[in-house]
Amino acid sequence: MTFQGWLLIAAFVGILLAFTKPVGLWLFALYEGRRTPLHAVLDPIERGFYRLSGIDPNEEQNWRRYAVHMLIFNAALLLLTYAVLRLQALLPLNPQGLPAVGEHLSFNTAVSFTTNTNWQSYSGESTLSTLSQMLGLAIHNFLSAATGIALAFAFFRGFARRNAGTIGNFWADITRVTLYLLLPACIVYALFLIASGVPQTLAGSVDLTTLEGAKQTLALGPVASQEAIKTLGTNGGGFFNANSAHPFENPTAITNLVQMLSIFAIGFGLTWTFGKAVGNPRQGWAILAAMTTIFLIGVGITYWQEAAGNPVLHQLGAMGGNMEGKEVRFGIAASALFSVVTTAASCGAVNAMHDSFTALGGLIPLFNIQLGEVVVGGVGAGIYGFLLFAILAVFVAGLMVGRTPEYVGKKIEAREVKLAVLAIAVLPLIILGFTAIASITDAGLAGPLNKGPHGFSEILYAFTSGVGNNGSAFAGLTANTPFYNGLLGVAMWIGRFFIIIPMLAIAGSLAAKKYTPETAGSFPTTGPLWTGLLIGIVAVVGGLTFLPSLALGPIADHLAMIHGQLF
Numbered sequence: 392m393t394f395q396g397w398l399l400i401a402a403f404v405g406i407l408l409a410f411t412k413p414v415g416l417w418l419f420a421l422y423e424g425r426r427t428p429l430h431a432v433l434d435p436i437e438r439g440f441y442r443l444s445g446i447d448p449n450e451e452q453n454w455r456r457y458a459v460h461m462l463i464f465n466a467a468l469l470l471l472t473y474a475v476l477r478l479q480a481l482l483p484l485n486p487q488g489l490p491a492v493g494e495h496l497s498f499n500t501a502v503s504f505t506t507n508t509n510w511q512s513y514s515g516e517s518t519l520s521t522l523s524q525m526l527g528l529a530i531h532n533f534l535s536a537a538t539g540i541a542l543a544f545a546f547f548r549g550f551a552r553r554n555a556g557t558i559g560n561f562w563a564d565i566t567r568v569t570l571y572l573l574l575p576a577c578i579v580y581a582l583f584l585i586a587s588g589v590p591q592t593l594a595g596s597v598d599l600t601t602l603e604g605a606k607q608t609l610a611l612g613p614v615a616s617q618e619a620i621k622t623l624g625t626n627g628g629g630f631f632n633a634n635s636a637h638p639f640e641n642p643t644a645i646t647n648l649v650q651m652l653s654i655f656a657i658g659f660g661l662t663w664t665f666g667k668a669v670g671n672p673r674q675g676w677a678i679l680a681a682m683t684t685i686f687l688i689g690v691g692i693t694y695w696q697e698a699a700g701n702p703v704l705h706q707l708g709a710m711g712g713n714m715e716g717k718e719v720r721f722g723i724a725a726s727a728l729f730s731v732v733t734t735a736a737s738c739g740a741v742n743a744m745h746d747s748f749t750a751l752g753g754l755i756p757l758f759n760i761q762l763g764e765v766v767v768g769g770v771g772a773g774i775y776g777f778l779l780f781a782i783l784a785v786f787v788a789g790l791m792v793g794r795t796p797e798y799v800g801k802k803i804e805a806r807e808v809k810l811a812v813l814a815i816a817v818l819p820l821i822i823l824g825f826t827a828i829a830s831i832t833d834a835g836l837a838g839p840l841n842k843g844p845h846g847f848s849e850i851l852y853a854f855t856s857g858v859g860n861n862g863s864a865f866a867g868l869t870a871n872t873p874f875y876n877g878l879l880g881v882a883m884w885i886g887r888f889f890i891i892i893p894m895l896a897i898a899g900s901l902a903a904k905k906y907t908p909e910t911a912g913s914f915p916t917t918g919p920l921w922t923g924l925l926i927g928i929v930a931v932v933g934g935l936t937f938l939p940s941l942a943l944g945p946i947a948d949h950l951a952m953i954h955g956q957l958f
């Protein structure tokens with residue numbers, strides 16, 4: 392570990408904290424439907440969209456109607472993407488003449504991008520046409536991210552409203568987020584990437600002559616525009632198979648830093664938006680403090696392990712940290728930081744191969760997802776996931792003080808606690824269940840490249856990433872098979888929407904309640920004690936569930952390594 396490495400980590404967190412309130416203020420304006428400076432230009436487009444689609448943005452929806460509209464919208468987008476991929480060979484903007492994508496891979500990919508997972512069982516530059524990348528995938532990168540933020544807004548309204556039967560309008564929320572936040576931010580972001588050397592062209596490839604006189608074909612495409620929303624919307628995926636390790640996606644140390652900042656920017660801002668929405672910004676800062684503490688612990692462990700390297704290789708004379716699978720351009724500190732950022736959020740973009748990390752270095756990205764991806768998490772999904780844990784935390788606090796738990800002025804009763812437990816239980820149930828199926832079937836066991844604990848980790852990581860809607864992977868798993876494409880597709884759909892429905896039900900229940908002012912007997916939810924309780928609940932409920940599976944995978948892998956055994 393070096394001073395420069397810790398300085399990078401400190402600068403990263405410092406910049407994010409400085410931008411938290413400005414980003415939160417912008418999000419709060421969209422949450423309330425207020426005018427922004429962009430309305431002077433974009434308001435006619437917004438109103439035109441409403442007229443064209445017959446939507447009244449002022450018509451409020453109860454939680455059931457909000458959920459139904461959201462599900463129908465996402466199901467329609469899934470079918471659109473499936474059709475684009477299956478008809479790829481017949482559609483324009485296919486300069487390489489690529490064939491149609493197969494049935495099970497099209498299903499997996501359509502579900503993956505609909506759910507903001509962006510798991511890829513294929514190499515983008517050799518499988519998808521320019522149109523498939525721009526229409527089939529990029530549309531989801533915007534709208535799945537906008538869906539997450541819209542759902543967070545709906546959940547905020549559940550806490551903020553009093554005696555209300557509605558939680559907002561799904562169509563107004565998703566339109567405003569897309570039009571006034573994601574699109575303009577990504578235009579500026581894409582221009583920055585183009586200026587930094589990221590390609591933006593409709594050409595499929597270019598032929599070059601190397602210094603040795605050989606011929607080489609380099610894949611090209613509209614990379615900058617795809618890359619911008621990939622990280623800002625915590626979508627992940629990659630235009631190229633090497634993802635953000637590819638110099639055309641991530642050419643410099645500056646673009647690497649900006650990508651990491653963009654992955655966390657909206658998630659950090661939403662914590663402040665929540666505090667503002669419930670009338671107490673300190674509530675948002677308390678949540679952010681818990682998130683940041685867990686994040687920094689993960690960064691510290693990963694950086695320490697990767698900088699320490701492999702003791703078996705040290706005995707053979709190869710001293711230094713673990714550079715296997717890492718870009719020399721970025722080094723150990725930036726690679727370790729990126730791996731924790733992308734898995735603490737539900738992004739899944741990578742600038743180093745997690746399969747090549749040390750056992751404990753690879754455990755942290757895996758554990759981040761198993762926590763429920765609430766340590767900042769995906770845009771919108773992170774904050775509403777963390778608030779589910781906050782409901783459990785105040786329930787535990789209520790048991791300790793012997794009174795009905797309250798949170799930001801709302802009594803948390805049996806219905807809310809049961810729904811929160813239901814939502815949180817989805818993650819371990821599907822991850823562990825599907826991992827068990829893959830670990831005992833021939834089709835599942837044919838996937839891992841490695842045997843023993845590391846091979847088990849590859850399977851466990853795949854279903855953790857799928858259910859957690861992350862999209863990153865231990866690269867040793869061969870996932871482009873009917874078994875894995877089908878089972879992972881189901882896992883991704885359950886992991887996204889089986890959490891959303893109970894969450895919206897909680898929002899509807901809370902919105903209908905009256906405000907309960909704090910008293911001397913109320914448990915404080917803004918100080919260090921509350922932050923510590925939140926961290927404890929997330930670690931115990933979200934993490935210890937997976938301890939036996941982690942013991943069979945990365946922990947066993949680490950113990951074998953320190954005893955000189957490599958698999």
